[in-house]
Amino acid sequence: MTALSVHQINKYFHEPVNFHVLKDISFEVTKGEFVAIIGKSGSGKSTLLYLLSTMDTDYGGSIAINGTQVTGLKQNQLAKFRNEHIGFVFQFHFLLPEFSVLDNVMLPALKLKKKGKEEIEHEALELLSMLGLNGQEHKRASRISGGQQQRVAIARALINGPAIIMGDEPTGNLDSKNTKIVFDIFRRLAKERGQTIIAVTHDDEFAANCDRIIELSDGVLI
Amino acid sequence: MNINQKIASVLLTSRLRQLMVAVLSVTFGISMYVFMNSFMAGVNNQQTEITFTSMAHIKIYNDLSDEVKPIMPVPADTHTVIMVNNARNIRYTEGIKNADGIKEQLSTHDEITGITAQLNQNVFLRNGVSKISAMLSGVETISEDQVFKTSEYLVEGDLQDLDKRSDGIILGISLAKGIGVHTGDNVAVITSDGISKSFKVVGLLETGASAADKTKAIVSIQTARQLFSKNKSYATEILVNIKDYALAQKIAGQLSSLTRYKVEPWQEGNSQLDSANVLRDIIAIAVSLTILIVAGFGIYNIMNMTVNEKIKEIAILKAMGFNGKDVIEIFLTQSVVIGLMGGLTGLVLGRIIVSIVDNIPFKIATLTTLPVEYRTSDYLMAFCFGIIITFLAGYLPARKASKIDPVDILRG
Numbered sequence: 001m002t003a004l005s006v007h008q009i010n011k012y013f014h015e016p017v018n019f020h021v022l023k024d025i026s027f028e029v030t031k032g033e034f035v036a037i038i039g040k041s042g043s044g045k046s047t048l049l050y051l052l053s054t055m056d057t058d059y060g061g062s063i064a065i066n067g068t069q070v071t072g073l074k075q076n077q078l079a080k081f082r083n084e085h086i087g088f089v090f091q092f093h094f095l096l097p098e099f100s101v102l103d104n105v106m107l108p109a110l111k112l113k114k115k116g117k118e119e120i121e122h123e124a125l126e127l128l129s130m131l132g133l134n135g136q137e138h139k140r141a142s143r144i145s146g147g148q149q150q151r152v153a154i155a156r157a158l159i160n161g162p163a164i165i166m167g168d169e170p171t172g173n174l175d176s177k178n179t180k181i182v183f184d185i186f187r188r189l190a191k192e193r194g195q196t197i198i199a200v201t202h203d204d205e206f207a208a209n210c211d212r213i214i215e216l217s218d219g220v221l222i
Numbered sequence: 223m224n225i226n227q228k229i230a231s232v233l234l235t236s237r238l239r240q241l242m243v244a245v246l247s248v249t250f251g252i253s254m255y256v257f258m259n260s261f262m263a264g265v266n267n268q269q270t271e272i273t274f275t276s277m278a279h280i281k282i283y284n285d286l287s288d289e290v291k292p293i294m295p296v297p298a299d300t301h302t303v304i305m306v307n308n309a310r311n312i313r314y315t316e317g318i319k320n321a322d323g324i325k326e327q328l329s330t331h332d333e334i335t336g337i338t339a340q341l342n343q344n345v346f347l348r349n350g351v352s353k354i355s356a357m358l359s360g361v362e363t364i365s366e367d368q369v370f371k372t373s374e375y376l377v378e379g380d381l382q383d384l385d386k387r388s389d390g391i392i393l394g395i396s397l398a399k400g401i402g403v404h405t406g407d408n409v410a411v412i413t414s415d416g417i418s419k420s421f422k423v424v425g426l427l428e429t430g431a432s433a434a435d436k437t438k439a440i441v442s443i444q445t446a447r448q449l450f451s452k453n454k455s456y457a458t459e460i461l462v463n464i465k466d467y468a469l470a471q472k473i474a475g476q477l478s479s480l481t482r483y484k485v486e487p488w489q490e491g492n493s494q495l496d497s498a499n500v501l502r503d504i505i506a507i508a509v510s511l512t513i514l515i516v517a518g519f520g521i522y523n524i525m526n527m528t529v530n531e532k533i534k535e536i537a538i539l540k541a542m543g544f545n546g547k548d549v550i551e552i553f554l555t556q557s558v559v560i561g562l563m564g565g566l567t568g569l570v571l572g573r574i575i576v577s578i579v580d581n582i583p584f585k586i587a588t589l590t591t592l593p594v595e596y597r598t599s600d601y602l603m604a605f606c607f608g609i610i611i612t613f614l615a616g617y618l619p620a621r622k623a624s625k626i627d628p629v630d631i632l633r634g
Contacts, residue, residue: 046633055541056629076545083543094538096229098236108224108542156542168632177378 002067003163003196004029009061011047011219021047022059022221027211031163031195031217034186038209046168048216049200053086053166054078066163083112087157089199091150091169095156097142098188104141105155112160120159127155131185136137147178154185158195165189167199172205182210226548229539230555232533233532241560244524248564248608249571253516256572261579262591263600264505266499270467273495275370276434277488278461279470280477282324283316285484301349317341318483319458327480333464333473337477338394339364339457341446346412347393349401354399356406356439358411360446369463372427372440378405379425382441391421394435395428396617411449419449468578511607517564518611525557525619535632536623546624553623557616558609 012192021044024077029035039045050056050081052063054070057078062071066085070078104122109115115123123163128137136144142151156219157165165186171179183206188196190211199210215222223231232339234241290311294304318324321339325575328337341360346353363381367373377395384390403409405423412418420442427433441449449454460483464473470487478485489496529536536549576594584592 048442050629050633053541055632076547079540079543079545081543082541088538088541091537094632096232096535098232098536107225107229107539108227111543111548155393 001031002028003031003033003065004198006052006061006066007064009048009051009063009071013050014064016186021219022051025061025219025221027214027221029196029198031196032190033198034190034211035199035214036210036212037170037198037200037214038207043204043216044219045200046186046218048172049166049168049198052198053088054082061197083108084160085163087160087162087165089150089153089157089165089167089170091172093141093146093208095141095149095152097140099141099184099192101141101144101152102130102137102153103160108156109159114160124155124159127158128152132181147174150180150182153187154182156188162195164198167197167201169201170199171201171203174218179203179206223281226544227555228550230552230559233528233552234556234559236526240524242558243523244560245564245567247517247520248561248612249554249568251510251514251602252565252568252608253572253575254513255607256569256600257575257579258506258510259600259604260572260576260594260596261388261586261592262502263595264504264599266287268589269597272430273488273492274463274467275372275375275429276431276438277492278369279467279488280462280474281459281486281488282318282462282477282483283369283459283486284313284315286311286313286408289346292623293617303440317452317456317458319421319453320455321460323454324481324542325482327581328460328462328477331473331477333466333469334462335465336365336369336463337460338362338369339460340366341452341456342448342458343446343450344414345439346402346510347416348395348410349403349407350414352401354397354401356393357437358439358441360441360443360449362443368471375427375429377426377428381425383424383620384440387422387424388442388445388448389419389421390424392425392427392440392573393423394438395426396432397439400424402435405434410551413449415447415450471611487609490517510604513598514607514611517608518615519614521557521615522618524589526622528556529553529619529623533626536626537628540626546603549624549626550617550620553620554613554616557620558562559611561612562610564612564624565605569605572601572604 001002005028009022013019025048034173037045037049047056051059063071064070068081069149070081073081092179093127096107099107102124105128109120109123111119118170125137129133131154133148133151136148138148144152150173164190169181175183185195186199187209190197201207225446227577250260292307293306299302325337325339330335339362343358345356345358347356363385367381377391377394378477381392386394393403393409398404401409403423405426408420409423410418410420427438427440443457447454463476465468467488472483474487505600539549576596579592582592
């Protein structure tokens with residue numbers, strides 16, 4: 001089953017000069033696949049990820065996620081779609097520092113409002129314990145270590161059971177031990193829960209262990 | 223509490239000092255609004271009260287008619303020219319002959335709270351060699367007191383004494399000093415017709431309006447009628463007080479149909495008082511609104527800072543699926559909460575300031591403390607303005623936050 005389908009994507013930057021960043025990109029990702037997007041700096045891999053994430057809507061071509069055509073949807077519809085179907089993990093955790101770990105994880109689900117507060121809390125606690133964060137739930141997000149923060153961010157990305165998890169250098173800011181932990185989590189998510197993972201990375205070792213590598217060079221797929 | 227409000231409350235409470243500053247600026251603005259308006263209303267009321275110690279809301283008197291009928295009809299043909307030299311508008315009657323009848327007629331009007339008749343004439347007062355001109359008022363003591371509260375301004379003597387002895391006179395305090403008499407002394411009153419009568423000073427009057435204190439002499443109306451040899455129901459003017467002095471013009475219009483005499487509301491010929499009241503109100507509102515607007519800028523500044531500080535969090539919220547409306551709600555909630563907190567504390571502080579000012583000694587004229595007025599409408603207005611201004615001040619940064627493009631922020 002196709003989780004993501006990209007058709008003839010073209011993207012231009014207009015500032016400071018006109019620049020053709022992505023050229024005729026087309027590919028498909030099946031459900032449960034763990035894909036790494038690699039390429040040199042400036043090859044357009046992050047730009048591609050932000051297009052896939054639906055946050056950047058200024059492009060030509062079309063993108064479908066989980067069978068839904070997202071190209072052409074309005075901002076508010078896209079926000080709703082992201083909330084339900086896409087989980088994000090960034091290089092920096094971007095947790096809300098004033099909130100507790102548990103509140104941070106619960107946030108997207110409380111926004112989605114598909115489940116009651118008790119159920120959400122229960123699921124969040126389960127996710128946190130799956131990611132080895134028992135005992136940290138009620139600490140403030142700013143009071144735990146960097147590796148733990150990144151795992152909290154992963155838990156937050158998972159809370160609504162998204163079809164796709166997107167990572168922008170998810171391990172870029174972690175030491176090798178924590179990188180391995182995060183990688184193993186992704187691996188397990190893809191295998192056990194059938195979640196599709198697309199991660200932009202610089203880390204060759206990380207990429208080598210993925211199911212599939214998509215390499216970009218000067219805006220073209222190789 | 224929904225998720226947006228929860229985020230708002232966490233953002234708000236995470237910076238208590240900023241919250242305090244924002245709340246205090248609103249508090250200050252609103253309390254100043256309450257204070258300024260209460261104080262100005264008090265001053266206006268005081269002014270009006272002083273004004274109405276010597277002036278009634280509506281005055282009825284015998285005026286020269288404005289309509290002067292032509293002496294000869296204008297001829298129809300164009301070959302005749304009429305010239306009338308030195309035409310005059312002559313007063314055929316003087317004063318009001320049947321004051322009692324008119325008073326009875328007026329008393330049926332239910333807006334009227336007090337009616338009194340006066341007989342006013344310019345006279346000379348003489349004490350030995352000193353002679354001074356004065357305005358002699360013959361008054362009906364009981365209704366006079368209802369309309370002007372004259373007895374409150376008597377520093378010596380009693381208004382009713384005028385009824386007890388027909389040669390009693392009450393003098394303005396400066397007037398008495400001017401001719402050198404005290405309570406108990408005799409003074410001669412000389413009318414324009416040359417009649418002279420001796421009176422005994424039974425009281426002294428101090429209204430605070432120096433013009434009145436320097437010229438006013440009061441006797442009973444019967445005595446005055448006798449002195450000027452007028453009939454029993456004669457008066458030069460009938461003075462009427464009504465429930466709301468601001469409506470004087472409207473009610474004067476209604477009354478003028480009841481009588482052929484001139485009915486004059488106080489605003490006519492005293493527009494400077496009216497305009498002073500309005501100007502004071504404008505100043506009060508301008509100053510207090512300025513303070514509120516400055517408070518609004520304070521909130522705008524703080525909310526802007528918060529938005530800039532939290533720009534990454536806003537971006538991540540948007541990435542997670544919060545839309546522009548949610549972001550506006552998050553930030554607007556914060557400023558509205560600031561507005562509500564500042565507004566309520568401002569009302570309390572304003573009330574406290576007003577009651578402190580109410581007790582500040584201020585001994586000029588008839589005042590003992592600074593005048594203030596307690597009006598619920600001032601408090602309601604202050605609160606509404608406060609909320610409106612904080613809402614606007616919060617909305618601009620909130621809208622800015624809602625327009626943040628998460629891609630720009632998250633890509634670094």
